[in-house]
Amino acid sequence: MLDDFNQDINSFFSLHGKCALVTGASRGIGYAIAGLLAHYGATVIGTATTMAGVERIQALLANIHHTDFNEKYGTGILLDVTDSENISQVFASIEERYGAPLILVNNAGIVRDQLCLRMKEEDWNAVIQANLTGAFSVTRRALKGMLKARWGRVVNIGSASAALGNAGQVNYSAAKAGLEGFSRALAREVASRGITVNVIAPGFIETDITRQFSEEQVAQMLSSVPLGRMGKPLEVALLVHFLVSEAAGYITGATLPINGGIVMG
Ligand code: NDP
Numbered sequence: 001m002l003d004d005f006n007q008d009i010n011s012f013f014s015l016h017g018k019c020a021l022v023t024g025a026s027r028g029i030g031y032a033i034a035g036l037l038a039h040y041g042a043t044v045i046g047t048a049t050t051m052a053g054v055e056r057i058q059a060l061l062a063n064i065h066h067t068d069f070n071e072k073y074g075t076g077i078l079l080d081v082t083d084s085e086n087i088s089q090v091f092a093s094i095e096e097r098y099g100a101p102l103i104l105v106n107n108a109g110i111v112r113d114q115l116c117l118r119m120k121e122e123d124w125n126a127v128i129q130a131n132l133t134g135a136f137s138v139t140r141r142a143l144k145g146m147l148k149a150r151w152g153r154v155v156n157i158g159s160a161s162a163a164l165g166n167a168g169q170v171n172y173s174a175a176k177a178g179l180e181g182f183s184r185a186l187a188r189e190v191a192s193r194g195i196t197v198n199v200i201a202p203g204f205i206e207t208d209i210t211r212q213f214s215e216e217q218v219a220q221m222l223s224s225v226p227l228g229r230m231g232k233p234l235e236v237a238l239l240v241h242f243l244v245s246e247a248a249g250y251i252t253g254a255t256l257p258i259n260g261g262i263v264m265g
Contacts, residue, residue, distance in 0.1 A: 011246070012245060012246045012247040013040060013241070013242075013245045013246075013247055014040060014041050014245075014246075015037055015040040015041045015042035015103070015241075015244070015245065016040075016041035016042075017041075018041075018042045018043070018102055018103055019042065019043045019045065019074075019094070019098045019099055019100065019101045019102060019103070020037045020042040020043070020044050020045070020074075020101060020102075020103035020104075020105065020244065021045045021047070021094065021101035021103070021104050021105070021138075021142065022034045022037065022044060022045070022046045022047070022105045022107055023047045023079065023081055023105065023106055023107050023108035023134070023138060024047065024048075024081075024107045024108030024109065025044075025046025025047055025048065025053075025057050025076070025107070026046070026047075026048035026049075026050070026052075026053025026054070026056050026057060026076075027053070027056070027207070027208060028205075028207030028208055028209065028233055029107055029157065029202070029205060029207055029233045029236050029237070030046065030105070030107040030108070030157075031046075031056070031057070031060065031233065032232075032233035032234045032236065032237040033105055033107060033233075033236070033237040033240050033241075034046040034057060034060060034061075035060050035063075035064055035237070036234065036237040036238065036240070036241050037103070037105075037237075037240070037241060037244065038060075038061055038064040038065070038073065038074060039064055040241055040245070042074070042103065043072075043073060043074045043098055044061060044073070044074035045074055045075060045076075045077055045094050045098065045101060046060070046061075046074070046075075046076050046077070047076070047077055047078070047079035047081075047090070047108070048076055048077075048078065048079070049078065049079070049080055050078075051078070053076065054075075054076035054077060054078060055076065056076070057075070057076030058075060058076045061073050061074050061075070061076075071097070074098070075097075077090055077093070077094070078090075081106075081108045081130060081134030081135070081137065081138055082129045082130055082133065082134050082137075084137055087137055087138055087141055088141065091141050091142070095145070099145075100142075100144070100145020100146070100148070100149065101142060101145065102145060102146055102149055102151055102152050102153065103152070103153045103155075103244045104138065104139060104142045104146075104152070104153070104154045104155070105155045105156075105157070105240055105244070106134070106135035106138060106139060106154070106155070106156045106157060106179075107157045108130060108131075108134060108135075109130060109131045109157065109175075110126065110127060110130045110131065111127065111169065111172050111209060112126055112127050112171060112172075113168045113169055113172070114168060115167070115168055116170045119170065119171065123171060124170075124171045126171075127171035127172050127175050128171060128174065128175050128178075130175075131172065131175035131176060131179065132175040132176075132178045132179055132182070135156055135179055135182065136182060139154055139156075139186065142154070143190065143195070146190070146193070146195050147190070147193050147195070150193050150194045151194045151195070152190070152193070152194065152195035152196070153195070153196055153243065153244040153248075154183070154186070154195065154196070154197040154198070155198055155199070155200060155240050155243050155244055156179050156182070156183050156197070156198070156199045156200075157199075157200055157202070157236075157240075158176045158179050158180055158183075158199040158200065158201040158202075158255060159172065159173075159176040159201055159202060160201050160202065160203040160257065160259045160262055160263055161173045161176055162176035162177040162179070162180055162201060163177075163201065163263050164262070164263060176201070179199060180199050180201075180255050183197045183198065183199045183253065183255075184197075184253045187252045187253035188253065191252055191253075196243070196248065196249065196251060196252040197252055197253065198243050198248075198251060198252060198253070198254045198255070198256065199254070199255040199256070200236060200239055200240060200243070200255075200256050200258060201255050201256065201257050201258070201259070202231060202236050202258050202259060203225065203230075203231060203257075203258065203259025203260055203262045203263075204221055204222075204225065204230045204231065204259075204260070204262075205230060205231045205232065205233060205235075205236060206230045206231070206232060206233065207233060210230060218230075224262055225259070225260040225261065225262055226260060226261030226262070226264075227260035227261050228260070229260065230260075231258060231259070231260060235258060236258055239256060239258055243256070
């Protein structure tokens with residue numbers, strides 16, 4: 001408990017001895033999260049859908065630990081969050097090598113933007129499956145280990161799009177709003193077991209998703225951001241680190257915004 005300033009306050013932020021699973025860690029926000037959690041001492045398992053992504057994660061972990069890639073600090077692993085069988089295999093492999101991950105960051109996500117009237121059912125389904133059903137499937141499997149340990153941290157990466165309802169994103173806004181409802185309900189189910197469940201809702205962050213925008217789209221986007229710039233993946237990762245650390249043990253069922261002031265209050 002944080003009730004005595006004579007104790008080592010820094011220890012509340014250390015992740016030494018914890019195994020963290022970060023989905024979609026090959027690039028963007030997930031890459032920064034994987035790197036930062038490793039920096040704070042976690043054994044990080046970062047997932048990617050390609051071998052090139054797996055290698056990128058392994059190079060990141062090697063870089064953080066100033067050594068050649070060494071499995072003892074964690075690893076990159078292939079995972080498609082929409083494939084339940086793949087999820088079972090990946091957890092079996094992680095648990096055998098590292099023990100159960102007690103920190104889970106559901107970061108994997110995709111966009112398939114289109115106006116509702118023109119949106120194909122397959123684009124609706126793909127976005128719901130990757131952003132919402134994927135998080136449900138991975139979390140359900142991860143809970144087993146957390147319940148046993150009576151400690152766990154689940155952080156789901158939502159989006160400001162859930163609250164704002166961006167035009168052209170009915171699938172994405174629905175998936176991310178769904179993730180918030182999922183997180184609040186789950187937070188109530190598992191609170192008595194020492195497990196917290198929270199959402200981080202970023203606004204515009206500089207990644208492959210936002211790099212697809214034209215200069216005109218970026219200018220229009222930034223005109224709605226009081227702080228006048230996009231966020232950095234590392235800024236999101238710093239918030240994730242706080243939520244998964246011991247320091248945030250009294251926060252659950254929350255959606256924390258990180259959006260330069262697009263949504264206030
Ligand atoms: P990127 O497109 O840069 O990265 C997406 C990551 O998700 C990649 O690692 C990708 O893996 C992985 N991924 C995609 N589909 C699957 C799948 N089916 N199974 C497993 N992994 C998958 O995205 P960002 O870093 O920008 O976004 C990360 C999260 O943040 C997403 O949930 C996104 O919705 C959210 N977000 C982003 C914002 C932004 O402005 N960038 C704003 C608000 C929220 P691979 O490389 O192998 O394809």
